[in-house]
Amino acid sequence: MAQKNFAGISVDVNDEGYMTNPSQWTKDIAREIAKEEGIELTEKHYSLLEFLRQKQAKGESLTIRSVGTSGFIDIKGFYQLFPGAPMKKAAKIAGIPKPASCV
Amino acid sequence: MKKLLILGAGTGGTIMANKMRNLLERDEWDITIVDQHKTHYYQPGFLFMPFGYYTKHDVVKPKTNFLPFGVNVIFQGIERIDATSDSVHLKDGTLLHYDFLIIATGTRTAPEETPGLTGPLWHKNIFDFYTYEGAEALAGFFKTWKGRELVLNIADMPIKCPVAPLEFVMFADAFFTERGLRNDINITYVTPMSGAFTKPRASKVLGELLVQKNIKIIPDFYIEKVDNEKKAIVSYDEREIPFDCLISIPVHKGNPLIGRSGLGDEMDFVKADKYTLQQVEFPNVFVIGDAGNFPTSKAGSVVHFQADVLTENLMCAIENRPLTDKFDGHSNCYIETGFGKGALIDFNYDTEPLPGSFPFPGIGPFGLLKETRTNHYGKLMFRWIYWHILLKGKEMPIDSKMTMAGKKM
Numbered sequence: 195m196a197q198k199n200f201a202g203i204s205v206d207v208n209d210e211g212y213m214t215n216p217s218q219w220t221k222d223i224a225r226e227i228a229k230e231e232g233i234e235l236t237e238k239h240y241s242l243l244e245f246l247r248q249k250q251a252k253g254e255s256l257t258i259r260s261v262g263t264s265g266f267i268d269i270k271g272f273y274q275l276f277p278g279a280p281m282k283k284a285a286k287i288a289g290i291p292k293p294a295s296c297v
Numbered sequence: 298m299k300k301l302l303i304l305g306a307g308t309g310g311t312i313m314a315n316k317m318r319n320l321l322e323r324d325e326w327d328i329t330i331v332d333q334h335k336t337h338y339y340q341p342g343f344l345f346m347p348f349g350y351y352t353k354h355d356v357v358k359p360k361t362n363f364l365p366f367g368v369n370v371i372f373q374g375i376e377r378i379d380a381t382s383d384s385v386h387l388k389d390g391t392l393l394h395y396d397f398l399i400i401a402t403g404t405r406t407a408p409e410e411t412p413g414l415t416g417p418l419w420h421k422n423i424f425d426f427y428t429y430e431g432a433e434a435l436a437g438f439f440k441t442w443k444g445r446e447l448v449l450n451i452a453d454m455p456i457k458c459p460v461a462p463l464e465f466v467m468f469a470d471a472f473f474t475e476r477g478l479r480n481d482i483n484i485t486y487v488t489p490m491s492g493a494f495t496k497p498r499a500s501k502v503l504g505e506l507l508v509q510k511n512i513k514i515i516p517d518f519y520i521e522k523v524d525n526e527k528k529a530i531v532s533y534d535e536r537e538i539p540f541d542c543l544i545s546i547p548v549h550k551g552n553p554l555i556g557r558s559g560l561g562d563e564m565d566f567v568k569a570d571k572y573t574l575q576q577v578e579f580p581n582v583f584v585i586g587d588a589g590n591f592p593t594s595k596a597g598s599v600v601h602f603q604a605d606v607l608t609e610n611l612m613c614a615i616e617n618r619p620l621t622d623k624f625d626g627h628s629n630c631y632i633e634t635g636f637g638k639g640a641l642i643d644f645n646y647d648t649e650p651l652p653g654s655f656p657f658p659g660i661g662p663f664g665l666l667k668e669t670r671t672n673h674y675g676k677l678m679f680r681w682i683y684w685h686i687l688l689k690g691k692e693m694p695i696d697s698k699m700t701m702a703g704k705k706m
Contacts (some may be wrong), residue, residue: 259451260562269533270521278532
């Protein structure tokens, strides 16, 4: 298992840089991963990340569409927070596995 | 009499009706299957229709041809499932009770989810080929079309047969080359994924194949709407891609009855255990195929492999034993690459498609993750196998569990 150092903490990551153990996640780690993705995290980002982590913990499917219809944020807003590839970037920063919906 | 009720007489429902009728005693078990439509479509054949390779007779047969004697068949719409009282309400008011229920209601394309998609250009310059009507309309359009921008867009994942869009653009490359029009036509593959396919190694191989065929890939494009006036697709991050002919793979959803019954996720796919195929809340309800929220391909091969597991687990449940079989996510797809060649991929939940030979290690006759003529004949042969062996629930020489034998890491 590969390790990566974020905010002075060593965390387990896969070869695409996704954390493999969501319990190692902290807000500081999120900030550092976000920096690598060119995103400056705001409170709005953090509340969405927490929301995604909760959904993931419950085993719910995570797709752009499911997040966009959850009532928490719409798809346009999701794109504004995480430009380019919102689901992939948000999952990476939230310390959860890359959504398996892409099959 | 005990009752097994099957909802949906497509690939999954038909296979299960055949398998379970063979296993359950006729004087103890009543089996009923319900479907709103009388026609069985060979859906993999829709891909071949726009290019005139297949016609109606290749892909359309009556459902009753494939259902066994001793199964009650009801052609009627389904209003909702009331899983708390083990019953199903049909559209005409009929109430059916069950001891065990198999949900095989599939998935449907939902073009209405994308604004503008079914606007003025629908079936004029915008086509889908995931429905019989769309594939047929496109066949007519391609007969006279001269170019220029041919754009294929996948609206969202999951979709049925995730390789079909790739096959489509490779067929289009061959089709227009043979007609001497290829130099006048740009083919663009626009996908919400990061590459040509979902799994890394297959994505690389298939991506390179597209490049060789001069097909442009635009990744990470998540469509918001179609601008009918400008003839362009627009993404949520405001990129625009103009088209003269748009091939859309619309958003896929489960049957609305799943939502009405409270058994599904936000896309109306039934929430089910990906290993046991049991619905998450109701132990006497099972799911097969596209109707479930399983994280594997929505494809006939998956249904076929799941059918073995479901048969085993349903018998366990009926006999009050713990469920012993586990579905591993096995999927197996022939990929048409045009000019009489094809590729083949074989994978499951944990193992991505790898190169090698299939089904016999070192021998084949099929080659994994590479282009061969034999693979193309495999795909053509499959139509016969589908109608004559697969739907009838007969044994095939391929194990429902994926094997690493013959695969190269």
